[in-house]
Amino acid sequence: xxxxxxxxKYDFSNRVVLVTGGTGALGRAITKAxxxxxxxxxxxxxxDREVERLEEQxxxxxxxxxxxxGKEDEVKNLVSSILGKYxxxxxxxxxxxxxxxxxxxxxFDEKEWDLMMNMNLKSAFLISKYVIxxxxxxxxxxxxxxxxxxxxxxxxxxxxxxxxxxxxxxxxESLSEEVKESNINVNCIMPSTIDTEANRMAxxxxxxxxxxxxxxxxxxxxxxxxxxxxxxxxxxxPTYGLA
Ligand SMILES: NC(=O)c1ccc[n+]([C@@H]2O[C@H](COP(=O)([O-])OP(=O)(O)OC[C@H]3O[C@@H](n4cnc5c(N)ncnc54)[C@H](OP(=O)(O)O)[C@@H]3O)[C@@H](O)[C@H]2O)c1
Numbered sequence: 001x002x003x004x005x006x007x008x009k010y011d012f013s014n015r016v017v018l019v020t021g022g023t024g025a026l027g028r029a030i031t032k033a034x035x036x037x038x039x040x041x042x043x044x045x046x047x048d049r050e051v052e053r054l055e056e057q058x059x060x061x062x063x064x065x066x067x068x069x070g071k072e073d074e075v076k077n078l079v080s081s082i083l084g085k086y087x088x089x090x091x092x093x094x095x096x097x098x099x100x101x102x103x104x105x106x107x108f109d110e111k112e113w114d115l116m117m118n119m120n121l122k123s124a125f126l127i128s129k130y131v132i133x134x135x136x137x138x139x140x141x142x143x144x145x146x147x148x149x150x151x152x153x154x155x156x157x158x159x160x161x162x163x164x165x166x167x168x169x170x171x172x173e174s175l176s177e178e179v180k181e182s183n184i185n186v187n188c189i190m191p192s193t194i195d196t197e198a199n200r201m202a203x204x205x206x207x208x209x210x211x212x213x214x215x216x217x218x219x220x221x222x223x224x225x226x227x228x229x230x231x232x233x234x235x236x237x238p239t240y241g242l243a
Contacts, residue, residue: 010037010222010223010226011037012038012091012225014040015039015040015090015091016039016042016082016086016087016090016091017039017041017090017091017092017093017225018042018044018082018089018091018093018127018131019031019034019042019043020044020069020094020096020123020127021043021045021094021095022041022043022062022064023043023047023051023064024050024095025194025197025198026095026194026214026217027043028054028058028214029214029215029217030093030095030217030218030222031058032055032058033219034222035061035062040063042063042064042065043063043064044064044066044069045066045067046066046068063085065082069096069126070118070119070122070123071126072126075127075130079127079130079131080130083134088138089134090141091141091142091143091225092127092131092141092142093144093225094123094124094127094143094144094145094146095146096119096124096127097119097123097146097148098116098120099158100112100160101157101158101161102157102158103157112160113160115160116160116161116164117160117163120164120167124168124171128143128171128186132175132179132184135179135182135184139183140182141179141182141184141185142184142185142224143185143187144186144188144224144225145168145171145172145186145188145189146191147165147168147169147172147188147189147236148161148165148191149190149240150162151166151190151236152166152169152190165190168188169188169236172187172188173234176233180233185232185233186233187229187232187233187234187237188235189217189221189236189237190236190237190238191212191217191241192211192240192243193212193241193243194213194214195208195211195213199211210242211241211243212240212241216239217239220239224237
């Protein structure tokens with residue numbers, strides 16, 4: 001059967017969308033899908049060389065701002081510069097994250113543990129902390145974080161990653177309760193292995209066709225940010241593909 005990864009047609013005209021980690025494998029697909037749906041798009045990034053890899057067509061419409069989402073002062077400056085220029089952030093998609101695995105607890109360094117917590121959990125706290133107040137004032141907002149299937153069930157040798165992504169699910173639940181009176185939806189998706197170049201290189205002998213495609217995840221994110229999903233909040237959505 002021919003695969004169909006076409007973007008669903010949502011209209012995000014006049015919506016200001018911040019995608020953190022928009023230069024990564026999943027982030028690029030989400031960014032592209034929002035651009036195709038007429039959103040005004042801002043993406044944070046850290047590594048310059050990742051920006052160079054973006055398609056020219058995306059670079060020409062994307063507002064890129066360098067910011068480490070694990071550092072409070074940088075997050076504060078990022079959000080205030082966006083609000084200064086655009087007045088509002090209607091949608092936040094926090095894609096920042098990373099993985100360290102294949103190590104027993106005894107083998108894990110303290111620095112590696114801190115890095116996982118910083119990238120996968122503290123980043124979600126910091127970006128939410130600075131984006132939420134203006135969403136509360138306008139009584140409107142959509143937030144999607146990216147957790148992982150491992151946040152629900154670990155298969156071992158990934159303690160720091162599993163703990164950080166599990167923490168993110170509870171963070172989303174707690175935040176969603178805090179802000180639901182303000183008409184703000186907060187959810188997360190839980191991908192299993194995503195069909196990215198990095199994963200194909202790391203696991204060349206596995207069946208890539210079973211892995212969830214970035215474009216399919218982007219479609220789910222856009223749905224969660226649309227008015228059609230206004231009844232969904234505090235959810236951790238299984239997005240495993242066929243793996
Ligand atoms: N790949 C998978 O199989 C898989 C499975 C389940 C869940 N996930 C989750 O899905 C998300 C995206 O994964 P991916 O495969 O697309 O990863 P990726 O290609 O490595 O992209 C990660 C993004 O996060 C950014 N980032 C990392 N640390 C940052 C920081 N401190 N401040 C700001 N930006 C930072 C990176 O920016 P720079 O490139 O500029 O550093 C990059 O844009 C992550 O949250 C990941 O945990 C992935």
